[in-house]
Amino acid sequence: MAKLTALLFFIMFFIGTDTFLISPLIPTLQELFDIPTQYAGWMVGAYALGYAIFALIAGPLSDGWDRKNVMFYGMIAFSISTILCGLATGFWSMILFRFLAGISAAFTSPQVWASIPVLFPAAKNAKVSGIVMAGLASAQAFGIPIGGLLASTHWSYPFYVIGVFSLIVSIFIYFAMPSMKPIQDQTSQLTLFKRYIPLLASRIARRSFLGHFLFNSGFMAAFSFIGKWMSDRFELSVDQVGYVILFLGIGNLVGSFGGAYVIQKFNRFNTLVAGFIIAIVCFIIVPFVPSVAAFDFVYFFIFLNMGIAYPLIMGLLTSLNPTIRGTISSLGNSIMYAATTIGSGIAGVIYAAFNGFAGVAIFAALCFAGALFYFISSGILHNQSKTKAKLAS
CATH class of the missing domain: 1.20.1250.20 (MFS general substrate transporter like domains)
Incomplete structure (x- = not known):
């Protein structure tokens, strides 16, 4: 193993x-x-x-x-x-x-x-x-x-x-x-794009994937403009921005390795809700921090949350229907890249319009709040066995 x-x-x-x-x-x-x-x-x-x-x-x-x-x-x-x-x-x-x-x-x-x-x-x-x-x-x-x-x-x-x-x-x-x-069953006999029908027809899946889209849109919108904002606000060089991102990446690593323990201790629902609330608060605070060190400290928790939340979300999504895991995983990844493109594009417009990172951070916070709403309202976090049964029916 x-x-x-x-x-x-x-x-x-x-x-x-x-x-x-x-x-x-x-x-x-x-x-x-x-x-x-x-x-x-x-x-x-x-x-x-x-x-x-x-x-x-x-x-x-x-x-x-x-x-x-x-x-x-x-x-x-x-x-x-x-x-x-x-x-x-x-x-x-x-x-x-x-x-x-x-x-x-x-x-x-x-x-x-x-x-x-x-x-x-x-x-x-x-x-x-x-x-x-x-x-x-x-x-x-x-x-x-x-x-x-x-x-x-x-x-x-x-x-x-x-x-x-x-x-x-x-x-x-x-x-x-x-x-x-x-796995050979009725779903496996579906033609190429008809494999998406069980997902499109399911309220649970639709809301979960919308939450996945908003989560990635918010994170990547803010991430895309970290370097520019730090250069504008703190006058950091490209090399210095790289070291900051390296440190934040360590937060992602910590979250990835420690996520299983956190989920086991607090369960999936509490882990996702608490992590998203902490991230929202961090997004609201981070444009107003007075120093690079303070930025590192606050944004570290956003990356930590990303490391815990992303595998949790992908695990929930791929468990929706065991017979089309490849379809679900590919759709999740495609949505992630589409969210990256759209989120960073919107963030660029916001950054230029408001001349700074505050508007981008608020946009990211709203995306995380919307994602949390859709994950909770979908029911995917409450009982995975019931979720599978509903999607399969």
């Missing part, structure tokens, strides 16, 4: 690292490919777009296939497309390879969340989900420093290193991961 847990951790770590990898490289690639600033962000957006679109297709497809095979071939494709990014000769070739990397990740990472309830007993799910989330948290904390360190020698090295290590991980998937063939 420990080997499988470690394998899932590293899958999410390398996919997550690739997601954040290009951020410190944008100035270098912008100069190298001679592209204007307003188009440079497309190299990030291409990955997110590929992921968001194809996750909706990958989920239903994977529910009819052996999840091990989907994970293996998806990781192979991810490795190759990431290595190709290091071989890009211009802007459009980089866009293409980043788009392909996003597609590959869309097939691979949802299988991780969908496989946890299959590979591990129910009592271990929260702990394993927390460790898997720690893989993403580690990528968030260390992805930018790793990318910057490797790129200091040559801009292509980060892509080669992540690609090669991802290839090694795919080999471990082939030899260590057990087969996870689909």
